[in-house]
Amino acid sequence: MSNTHIWSTPRRLQPSISLLAAFEAVCRTGSTAAAARELSLTQGAVSRMVKTLEDQLEVSLFKRERKRLKPTDAAKAYAQDVRKALDLIARSTLGLRANPGGGTLSLAILPTFGTRWLAPRLPQFLSTHPGVTINLGTRLQRFDFAQSTFDAAIHFGDPDWPETDQLKLFDERMIACCSPDFHERYPFAQAEDLLSVPLLILETRPNAWTSWFAAHDCGTPPARGMMFDQFATMIQAAIHGMGVALLPAFLATGEIDAGRLVAAHGGPISGMGAYYLIWPQSGAQHPPLRAFRAWLEAETAELR
Structure with missing residues (x-):
């Protein structure tokens, strides 16, 4: 016989889903009547389920005021966790039904x-x-x-x-890129030449251009420039000749191969992460x- 001991949660700390669903619905809707309509139950059944949960947990979850149930602060916090757990069970069940032979990765x-x-x-x-x-x-x-x-x-x-x-x-490797037309208008001979042209900046990489110029032993770029919150929109701006974009190599390569962008100066440099x-x-x-x-x-x- 194995001596392995498997710890299990006491039964009173494992309420049924029906009791938890009734409790969560009362907390969320504000009344047993509204919860009953949502759950297709009678108001009396919901009230009994809430009382059964309190008895099982040995904790008062509501204050009874003029025949209304007002959740305690502890009950409100508990309801948030219960809501997440019920949502997780529902999602997992839906995933199992849709894909009984495998699993789901979110x-x-x-x-x-x-x-x-x-x-x-x-x-x-x-x-x-x-x-x-x-x-x-x-x-x-x-x-x-x-x-x-x-x-x-x-x-x-x-x-x-x-x-x-x-x-x-x-590792991220960055390439300075611009459209072919932009490069014709600003024929860059050296890295310093980029200091005088419009630079496109990603919000999450505010110091990227500073690092690029430092890697080329240049001065500090101007603090201002057109800002973007995603690479996708910044790439489109560069393609349409709005400035020079500093792009990860895995994004720039496809655009360069397709002829939509060209390297403005030099090859890839190490990024910031x-x-x-x-x-x-x-x-x-x-x-x-x-x-x-x-x-x-x-x-x-x-x-x-």
Whole structure:
């Protein structure tokens, strides 16, 4: 006989979904009557379910005032967690019904990286993992995995996201690019020549041009310039001759090969960070994530 002891949560701390759904609905709608209509139950049934939950938890969740239930501050906080848990169960159930042979990976992506680098490669991953479904959502800034439904994220910068593990994809390499027409109007002979032309700036890389000019032993660029919040719009501005854009090599190469952009001066220089796949330590063994992580590691092996 095995001596392994499996710890289990006491039954009273595992309320049924029906009790939790009734409790959450009362907190959210503000009354047992409204909750009853939403849940297709009688008002009396909802009231009894709330009382059963209180008895099971041995905690008063509501103050009874003139036949109305007013949630305590602790109950309001509990309701927020219950709402997230119920939403997670619903999403997981929907995913299971839609894809009973695999699993779902919810991935937060940087918009331009996702559309220009990841999306063209995803069909290859999905063809070798036909049971896996990938849901994509855009996130420009860090977020709390515990407060989201994402299993992982594509992140740019430093790998110092708390309570996570990471896989480095590749370092960023930057190329100064402009349209062919723009280059004809401003025939750059040396890096210093770019100091006097319109420069396009990404909000999340405000010091990128300073680093580029420093790498070429030049002066400091002007602090002003047209600002963009995404590479995609900045690329279009450069294509239409609005200035010189400093672009990651993986984005610039395709535009240069297609003749829409040309290198303004010199080749790629080291950027200010790297791209990473980030995931919460608690979800490291999620099967779709493990499959995606292994594929992404192989896909970027030659870029590291």
